[in-house]
Amino acid sequence: MDRYDGFREFVLARQEALVRSAYLLTGDAHLAEDLMQSVLLKVAGHWPRLIRQGTPEAYTRKALINQYISWQRRKRRESPGADPPERGNAHDDATVDRIILRTALTRLTPRQRAVIVLRFYEDLSERETAEILGCSVGTVKSQTHHALGRLRTLAPELSELFTETEEVRR
Structure with a gap:
């Protein structure tokens, strides 16, 4: 039995919904993809435990939110007061x-x-x-x-x- 059994299926089944949530958080399609990749790396590392506990969806959502908040804190420290660009x-x-x-x-x-x-x-x-x-x-x-x-x-x-x-x- 492979330690990642079910991970690929989980990603294929939930990726679209999770990327949409990531997009709504970041407001940027590329950042959303980056956020998802970062989170899925963490999820993969904990996959066997998540399967045993039956919590991959909850863990992934929580990791997505936590990673987004972490990125925002870091971003604020690096460039305070940045406003989003105007659209015309x-x-x-x-x-x-x-x-x-x-x-x-x-x-x-x-x-x-x-x-x-x-x-x-x-x-x-x-x-x-x-x-x-x-x-x-x-x-x-x-x-x-x-x-x-x-x-x-x-x-x-x-x-x-x-x-x-x-x-x-x-």
Whole structure:
């Protein structure tokens, strides 16, 4: 029996969803791929234990979030105050909304962005999000509240979307 039995199948089955989550965290397709490769190296190293415990999906998600937060901390130390570039093309309303949202997401703290991605994109419960982030449910609620408030400030033209999202979650 190979120590990596099932790893290839896991990657093939979950890669697309995990890369989408990585993209939502990083806002950049190339960084998302780099993040996934980095995380999958860690997952491969722990694969036999993860299979025995039955937790490869949870471990991979948590590793993805933790690696993203680590990269953001390092990035902040290296280049403080860097703003995302402005975009100047003609787009339809949905595209403009996505660009505005993506830009606003980049202005959240790494932890707030992680909470928003896990809660609203991955559609995880507060409890599941807390488990992945290694914090309490109350912290998830607080981070979600602060992140949505910050998004309303950063992208007031999308504030209706954030209000609807918060009401649906209640």
